[in-house]
Amino acid sequence: MSTEETQAAAREPAFAAGAITERIIAEKQGAVGWITFNNPTRRNAISVDMWEAIPTVLDRFESDPRIRVIVLSGSGDKAFVAGADISQFEHQRSSPRDVQYYENISEHAQLRLQFSDRPVIAMIRGFCLGAGVNLALASDLRLVATDARFGVPAARMGLGYRVSSTKNLVDAIGAANAREMLFTARQFSAEEAKAMGLAHHVVPPAALEALVLEYCATISANAPLTMRAAKRIIRELLKPPSDFDAAACDALITQCFESADYVEGRRAFMEKRKPAFNGK
The missing domain is CATH 3.90.226.10 (2-enoyl-CoA Hydratase; Chain A, domain 1)
Known part of the structure; x- marks a missing residue:
């Protein structure tokens, strides 16, 4: 909106x-x-x-x-x-x-x-x-x-x-x-x-x-999965290094790249229009 x-x-x-x-x-x-x-x-x-x-x-x-x-x-x-x-x-x-x-x-x-x-x-x-x-x-x-x-x-x-x-x-x-x-x-x-x-x-x-x-x-208007990943990764980065969960962060990033929203984002960019993200 x-x-x-x-x-x-x-x-x-x-x-x-x-x-x-x-x-x-x-x-x-x-x-x-x-x-x-x-x-x-x-x-x-x-x-x-x-x-x-x-x-x-x-x-x-x-x-x-x-x-x-x-x-x-x-x-x-x-x-x-x-x-x-x-x-x-x-x-x-x-x-x-x-x-x-x-x-x-x-x-x-x-x-x-x-x-x-x-x-x-x-x-x-x-x-x-x-x-x-x-x-x-x-x-x-x-x-x-x-x-x-x-x-x-x-x-x-x-x-x-x-x-x-x-x-x-x-x-x-x-x-x-x-x-x-x-x-x-x-x-x-x-x-x-x-x-x-x-x-x-x-x-x-x-x-x-x-x-x-x-x-x-x-x-x-932004991609929900990307924002969720950002929030969680920032929380991880504020932890002591010994508690940092690199695997969880990598999984969040992978989920973004494997999402329908990533496909939509690429298409919207190529078609020069605003993307319509659905968080999936």
Whole structure:
């Protein structure tokens, strides 16, 4: 779909009313699957039911071959996700058992995003703090408005910042920047985030959705198997050399060359037309 076609397509609910928490809005718009964090009275802070719903939504999107790209966004214009919902801490993160359950479901949700075969875009306005940064780092691309503010305030609350989230942070912005973000617990501007590699592009708030839809149109027109191979190979390259699975990477590349999409890509190039890929 072109950018214009994507913009013109209506958003449709991905679930019947009541099937998942109302704090997660899951919608389909042409080739785009939208996950909107909908807790605006708490600046879209992530609650337990939101963490639990994310894998369910991803399962639905990934089972639909029409969905080529997934976008994460926050409800309203104040925040992407302003951290975890602190109002639940006393009752749902106080005992060791509760803490472990919360760590398990949040870790699972983030890994599902990170390991999704669909490219994932984080569309970020306003506050992106704590859990919001974790979700942004689990995404492949971070497209950001100038009013965005990033930070990890764990040190102000005495929280332990999990190893996987720390690794994602270091992979994205480097150890030196990660130290500053974690030690100071301060908020960083959109331009600072871009300078350190946390944001890919920064635009005025009014231009953000158009940029995201432009990226969605571009990505959804590309070959799904090639993008899946790229995501998986990049993940492998971020592993220690001893854990790198060269055979798996070679198999992914071979699958691309043996696909009908490769045939279509060659023909489209020779015929000077846009290819119509189907992910097979």
